[in-house]
Amino acid sequence: MTENNSTAVVADGHSSDGSGTPFDGIRRVDDYGQEYWSARDLQPIMGYDKWENFLRVIERAIRSAENTGTYSDQSFSRTQETVRQGGGPAKIDYRLSRNAAYLVAMNGEPNKPAVAAAQAYFAMQTRKAEIATSRPMSELEMAKQYVAALEREEQLTKELEVAAPKAGKWERFLATDGLIGMTETADLFKTDVKTLTNWLVEINLFRRQTSRAGARNLPRKPHQDADLFDVKMETKNGFKFPVAYVTSKGLDLIDDLWRQR
Structure with missing residues (x-):
């Protein structure tokens, strides 16, 4: 199966609407306006050098979803990257919904600061999505969300730059x-x-x-x-x-x- 969706990601790795965090930057949107994240895009941002290691994280996330009765093929959609002319075999990828990406973050290695940043990002985004669907957002709320996004970008950038393990803190x-x-x-x-x-x-x-x-x-x-x-x-x-x-x-x-x- 070959993925053929339009995307909100541009060449420099940032989202086309200019929003700031690394996770916003790789957020994609298909032809039907549905947002998703590519597992291949998430892999390096969450600090995983090898796909095989990150695939184990995805498999743990899938088992978590299955154990709680929240698994669906749409949330963890297995895809293949388009094969370029003269290239090697197609690479397996996963199209992840916000909740699926959240579970992937929660099942990452705890000693990776990039994983902690992903957990914080997707937890807050999932909660904001729940609130947004319950009532319309006012212009003031939209402005506050924009300011909060800028603050999150600064905080996440600091966390990724520090890259100091929290082991022993507690x-x-x-x-x-x-x-x-x-x-x-x-x-x-x-x-x-x-x-x-x-x-x-x-x-x-x-x-x-x-x-x-x-x-x-x-x-x-x-x-x-x-x-x-x-x-x-x-x-x-x-x-x-x-x-x-x-x-x-x-x-x-x-x-x-x-x-x-």
């Missing part, structure tokens, strides 16, 4: 199992646990769940699979209930997103 806060509770996590970000977990629900990292022990906000399965959060079954007053914990990688992501609110 070690003194983690228990021996490498986890930290949600109350303690809220303390790190100078807020209360209810505010923090409700915000995590709003940006689609957590979901609401009701048990006999009461309503609880818990991390979604793809984010557990990506080693951002863990859920343990605990017992109190004769009732078993799930309790959420955060990993060092999860703290990195929360830190990135919390500062961009």
